[in-house]
Amino acid sequence: MGFTITEKIMGRAAGVNSISAGTNAQFRPDYMIAYDFPGYTDIMFQQMQDDFGIVKVLDPERYVLFIDHMTTRSNDREQQVHDVTREWGARNGVAVHEGLGIGHQLTAELGYALPGKFLVHFDGHVSGVGAFGALGWGVRKDLLEAWVSGGVYLDVPASTRFWLDGTFQPGVDNRDLLHSIISTIGADGCAHQVMEYGGPGAQTMSIDRRQGLCAMAMFTGAVSAIFNPDELSLEYSSRVARTDYDPLYSDPDAQYVSTVNVNLSDLSPQVVMPGSAKASNTKSVGDLAGTPVQHAYIGSCASGRIEEIRAAASILKGKKIATGLRLNVVPTSESIYQQAAKEGLLDILTEAGAHVAKSSCDFCFGYAAPLQDGDKCISTGVLNISGRMGSVDAEIYMASAYTVAASALAGRIVDPREVV
Amino acid sequence: MTNDSLDSSVSNLLTGRVAWVFGDDFDIDLIIGVQNIKSYDPAHLSSVCMKTFDEDFGNVVRRGDVIVGGRNFGYGHPHYPAMIAMRNAGIVAVIAESFAPGFWRGEIYQGMPLVSLPGITAKVDRWDLLELDWRNASVLNITTGARLQGQPLNPHSIDVIEAGGGYRLLLAQYGTAAAVARLESDS
Numbered sequence: 001m002g003f004t005i006t007e008k009i010m011g012r013a014a015g016v017n018s019i020s021a022g023t024n025a026q027f028r029p030d031y032m033i034a035y036d037f038p039g040y041t042d043i044m045f046q047q048m049q050d051d052f053g054i055v056k057v058l059d060p061e062r063y064v065l066f067i068d069h070m071t072t073r074s075n076d077r078e079q080q081v082h083d084v085t086r087e088w089g090a091r092n093g094v095a096v097h098e099g100l101g102i103g104h105q106l107t108a109e110l111g112y113a114l115p116g117k118f119l120v121h122f123d124g125h126v127s128g129v130g131a132f133g134a135l136g137w138g139v140r141k142d143l144l145e146a147w148v149s150g151g152v153y154l155d156v157p158a159s160t161r162f163w164l165d166g167t168f169q170p171g172v173d174n175r176d177l178l179h180s181i182i183s184t185i186g187a188d189g190c191a192h193q194v195m196e197y198g199g200p201g202a203q204t205m206s207i208d209r210r211q212g213l214c215a216m217a218m219f220t221g222a223v224s225a226i227f228n229p230d231e232l233s234l235e236y237s238s239r240v241a242r243t244d245y246d247p248l249y250s251d252p253d254a255q256y257v258s259t260v261n262v263n264l265s266d267l268s269p270q271v272v273m274p275g276s277a278k279a280s281n282t283k284s285v286g287d288l289a290g291t292p293v294q295h296a297y298i299g300s301c302a303s304g305r306i307e308e309i310r311a312a313a314s315i316l317k318g319k320k321i322a323t324g325l326r327l328n329v330v331p332t333s334e335s336i337y338q339q340a341a342k343e344g345l346l347d348i349l350t351e352a353g354a355h356v357a358k359s360s361c362d363f364c365f366g367y368a369a370p371l372q373d374g375d376k377c378i379s380t381g382v383l384n385i386s387g388r389m390g391s392v393d394a395e396i397y398m399a400s401a402y403t404v405a406a407s408a409l410a411g412r413i414v415d416p417r418e419v420v
Numbered sequence: 421m422t423n424d425s426l427d428s429s430v431s432n433l434l435t436g437r438v439a440w441v442f443g444d445d446f447d448i449d450l451i452i453g454v455q456n457i458k459s460y461d462p463a464h465l466s467s468v469c470m471k472t473f474d475e476d477f478g479n480v481v482r483r484g485d486v487i488v489g490g491r492n493f494g495y496g497h498p499h500y501p502a503m504i505a506m507r508n509a510g511i512v513a514v515i516a517e518s519f520a521p522g523f524w525r526g527e528i529y530q531g532m533p534l535v536s537l538p539g540i541t542a543k544v545d546r547w548d549l550l551e552l553d554w555r556n557a558s559v560l561n562i563t564t565g566a567r568l569q570g571q572p573l574n575p576h577s578i579d580v581i582e583a584g585g586g587y588r589l590l591l592a593q594y595g596t597a598a599a600v601a602r603l604e605s606d607s
């Protein structure tokens with residue numbers, strides 16, 4: 001019987017030759033990652049020292065810290081929060097990456113997300129590293145277990161295979177695929193599993209599309225998502241790798257819970273209604289077309305990459321966004337920002353009336369430019385629960401960068417296929 | 421794993437009433453209302469807990485009661501304060517048709533016995549008295565006589581719950597003597 005790439009990565013992380021779905025064991029992550037946030041990392045630093053007597057970690061190269069939240073107000077409070085992180089990182093010899101963008105993207109750019117590697121974070125969007133044949137798992141508070149003991153107990157997940165054919169039609173992307181999957185299999189369709197993407201359609205997908213797709217795995221109940229490495233991702237990995245790596249691949253006779261076939265060519269733009277990404281909130285764009293919006297956002301760890309910036313620019317070029325509408329475009333990393341500037345995309349967006357900001361998580365969770373009571377926003381962010389981007393009385397619709405850009409132009413939700 | 425010095429008070433068999441039965445894909449933030457999901461003030465959490473479901477919940481719930489959920493209980497971004505409010509109200513376990521992974525991991529870490537038990541919502545009504553063997557995932561509805569058997573927890577999760585949560589287990593295994601002593605004096 002063969003094994004999935006997930007079983008193989010976890011087997012390697014458990015130090016055994018093979019391990020099967022359902023096994024509970026302790027796993028040693030290659031990287032144990034966090035972004036700093038009050039009440040999370042500051043407390044963990046304190047606990048490490050006070051309760052566990054760890055004044056300096058033994059293997060600092062396995063710890064990774066990002067400063068990507070609370071970066072936009074430049075006030076004393078932010079400095080205090082980040083100084084604690086900088087001090088702990090310096091004392092422990094642990095890398096603290098700041099000013100470079102959103103950590104989940106930097107995990108790729110800085111060469112942590114390598115084929116066959118196992119990465120944990122307290123935040124579940126670390127699953128985006130699956131684009132590179134790495135396994136990323138958001139273990140919530142159990143990150144402390146990893147930081148203290150070097151390992152973390154987990155159940156090896158079974159996998160559902162998503163076999164993709166065809167290619168995205170103009171104006172349709174990975175975001176529409178993800179929400180189509182949820183509307184088909186439900187918000188618990190892959191509960192406690194890994195979503196494994198494969199097939200000819202998967203190979204046509206750019207790295208950006210794969211990252212955005214994998215980053216949203218949690219909304220099917222999955223613990224992660226992954227692509228097997230291919231020529232495209234291996235080329236990326238070879239450019240950024242900070243260490244040796246040894247790719248792993250699913251066996252042809254690996255066992256899956258089920259296989260879901262999706263033809264990318266058949267997909268249409270999807271919009272998620274305010275509240276959550278569950279199936280009953282997921283609609284074809286036509287069902288919500290005409291809904292007025294005053295705010296629009298392109299960014300987050302699940303979007304805002306160069307493909308999304310290009311998509312927005314292609315729609316907004318030579319045009320103006322709706323009067324009174326605020327469009328925030330936040331590239332996922334500084335290097336993406338620079339790339340977009342070089343391609344002239346930021347000028348196009350600015351001339352169209354968009355506000356382009358330096359890379360940060362702050363817009364996605366309502367810390368920067370918070371929504372006010374009664375606002376309606378269309379967003380490529382990861383979450384649309386009440387209060388996520390500001391007021392609990394604001395409403396957040398989620399969609400692809402194409403749909404967000406097209407809607408920003410019109411001041412109401414529109415089908416981007418009308419303008420691409 | 422056993423560690424007498426840190427043994428918690430979670431007994432094998434829990435006997436309690438069903439304080440509420442929730443539906444599928446239930447977002448626990450609604451227990452306290454989304455405007456309160458960042459509150460850690462016990463008095464405030466108590467004042468808002470379950471108000472939109474049962475205005476009188478705080479008065480009728482008893483220590484030792486349990487709650488029952490449908491499929492995918494804890495869906496969304498499950499913030500901790502909702503279940504802190506429930507624990508403070510006296511809830512000692514959650515039984516559901518199935519759990520959302522984030523909730524599952526987060527609440528096991530907090531030491532809350534969770535039992536995944538397909539079919540449970542059809543077998544219980546509010547205020548039924550249940551006998552729950554959380555280690556073995558079996559439930560006897562004392563009120564109706566119905567029995568249900570689910571998939572038992574894995575040994576590590578049992579260790580976590582027995583220790584009173586992930587942090588206490590980690591302390592027992594890796595904590596300094598001073599921290600363990602402080603924990604003992606707290607409990």
